Amino acid sequence: MHSFWIIFKQAFMTKAKTKSFIITTVIVAAAFFLMANLPNIIEAFQGSEEEENVLHVMDESGDLTEALQQQLQAAGSDMQAMPTDLTEEELKEGITDGSIEAYLVLEQNEQLSARYVSESANEMNSGADIEQAVQSLQTALTAETMGLDAAEVSQLFQPAAFEREAVSESSKSQEELSQARGLVYILIMLIYIAVIYYPNMIAMEVANEKSSRVMEILISSVSPVKHMFAKIAGIGTLGILQMLVFGLSGYVAIKTAGTDLSEGAFSVFGFSDVKISTFLFAVLFFLLGYFLYAVLAALLGSLVSRTEDVQQLMLPMMFLIIIASFIAFSGIGVPEAGFVTVSSFIPFFAPLVMFLRVGMLDIPLWEPLLSIAIMLATIGILGWFGARVYRGGVLMYGSSQSLKDIRKAIRLGENK
Known part of the structure; x- marks a missing residue:
């Protein structure tokens, strides 16, 4: 032995x-340890996000930007929608030189339309949040036109109760x-x-x-x-x-x-x-x-x-x-x-x-x-x-x- x-x-x-x-x-x-602290590392390299979280909005009506900001807050987004007096050419120049991350053009005729402009088409996360907020804004405007109050709109879009149940005894x-x-x-x-x-x-x-x-x-x-x-x-x-x-x-x-x-x-x-x-x-x-x-x-x-x-x-x-x-x-x-x-x-x-x-x-x-x-x-x-x-x-x-x-x-x- x-x-x-x-x-x-x-x-x-x-x-x-x-x-x-x-x-x-x-x-x-x-x-x-690298994976656990990856969010902190990314944040350190990105630096300040205050400017990155600002969304410049071209809004001729002057009323849509505030409503869009409310929808962004309701969705839990930290994006700040701010009206701008800059022309679209000036905004594009700002994107090119890096002083502006993106901007949004809002127009309301028979229905709400929006155009999101950024440097790259790969910026999916922020664009997706804004698209969802614009869609919610369109719903709210349509409900207002139809004379529905907030409670009725909430009831209309309330999701159905859906549960999963398995017959098998071995299933969790x-x-x-x-x-x-x-x-x-x-x-x-x-x-x-x-x-x-x-x-x-x-x-x-x-x-x-x-x-x-x-x-x-x-x-x-x-x-x-x-x-x-x-x-x-x-x-x-x-x-x-x-x-x-x-x-x-x-x-x-x-x-x-x-x-x-x-x-x-x-x-x-x-x-x-x-x-x-x-x-x-x-x-x-x-x-x-x-x-x-x-x-x-x-x-x-x-x-x-x-x-x-x-x-x-x-x-x-x-x-x-x-x-x-x-x-x-x-x-x-x-x-x-x-x-x-x-x-x-x-x-x-x-x-x-x-x-x-x-x-x-x-x-x-x-x-x-x-x-x-x-x-x-x-x-x-x-x-x-x-x-x-x-x-x-x-x-x-x-x-x-x-x-x-x-x-x-x-x-x-x-x-x-």
């Missing part, structure tokens, strides 16, 4: 001290889905990255030891099977530590940000009232997914003698992960679909797809437990088979770019 912990420590420390691991960890952690309410969707999406991304990055790290480490002939020294004092599982455990522990650093960085970044991240783009990621079981299943499927693909990666890594051959031999495993991610991400919108349900019990897809169903649906407990049992059985079988391949694979040298070498590795391991 002492030799197991020596290899475990060596695998952990060797990768933890690499520049690529340290730089990746620092960059990702810094990215969380719309509010619950909104709260779970963001967390499920992020955790699926983490599991996806983990089962690609860390098993690939194991395969590269094994191939590197073989190419440098260090493997010959190691297996003279430690059994290949113990060496394989020590590598898997060491790099797996490093992966868990890195994920904890990412999670802690993200949490601290959100809590210390000077902006309200519950609004805007972050409103899609609803983290409130998420069940503890969702987090527990995330950790469980993360570990199971890692060990499943890590054993497969160690098996494949033992077949090659050069690190250049690793990626080619790892392609079948990569395809499995990519297919699982496609199913999971497409299933976020339709978690009750038949193809999602079936694939959640396939061991190589289950870490992503079954977790998706656990997070998005109220499924019976036996379903994730059955999926976990299938994964554990698969890990056991793959571990037994992988150990047989690994025992002979680490002794194979020369060009190896085919899965046919698995049979050769098994025979070599049995004769050892």
Whole structure:
């Protein structure tokens, strides 16, 4: 057992001290703080917005600008509509030299018409707010012409009460889905990255030891099977530590940000009232997914003698992960679909797809437990088979770019 912990420590420390691991960890952690403070950074670069929020209005009647400002305020816009005495040519010159952001021309004949002029057609946000305010102003003017008071107009445009109700017992309410969707999406991304990055790290480490002939020294004092599982455990522990650093960085970044991240783009990621079981299943499927693909990666890594051959031999495993991610991400919108349900019990897809169903649906407990049992059985079988391949694979040298070498590795391991 002492030799197991020596290899475990060596695998952990060797990768933890690499520049690529340290730089990746620092960059990702810094990215969380950058994203959390992005609104403040944008605001700092934009400088004062007072002039940007002024909308110059050409209004011949002189009565429409004030009414437009009321509609803008009612819509929650911070745009300030102000009448102007400048000619249209002077306003266009102001846009060209940057002193004016945009202007609006209002005319009222039989109906209200408006023309919004800005430097670029890409300025969609402010233009959309103004268009909505002009439309509301047109409605108010029409209602006034028809003799309708404010209460009658409000009643006319009051939206109908509309609720969504699902018959399926496993379906959650719309509010619950909104709260779970963001967390499920992020955790699926983490599991996806983990089962690609860390098993690939194991395969590269094994191939590197073989190419440098260090493997010959190691297996003279430690059994290949113990060496394989020590590598898997060491790099797996490093992966868990890195994920904890990412999670802690993200949490601290959100809590210390000077902006309200519950609004805007972050409103899609609803983290409130998420069940503890969702987090527990995330950790469980993360570990199971890692060990499943890590054993497969160690098996494949033992077949090659050069690190250049690793990626080619790892392609079948990569395809499995990519297919699982496609199913999971497409299933976020339709978690009750038949193809999602079936694939959640396939061991190589289950870490992503079954977790998706656990997070998005109220499924019976036996379903994730059955999926976990299938994964554990698969890990056991793959571990037994992988150990047989690994025992002979680490002794194979020369060009190896085919899965046919698995049979050769098994025979070599049995004769050892």
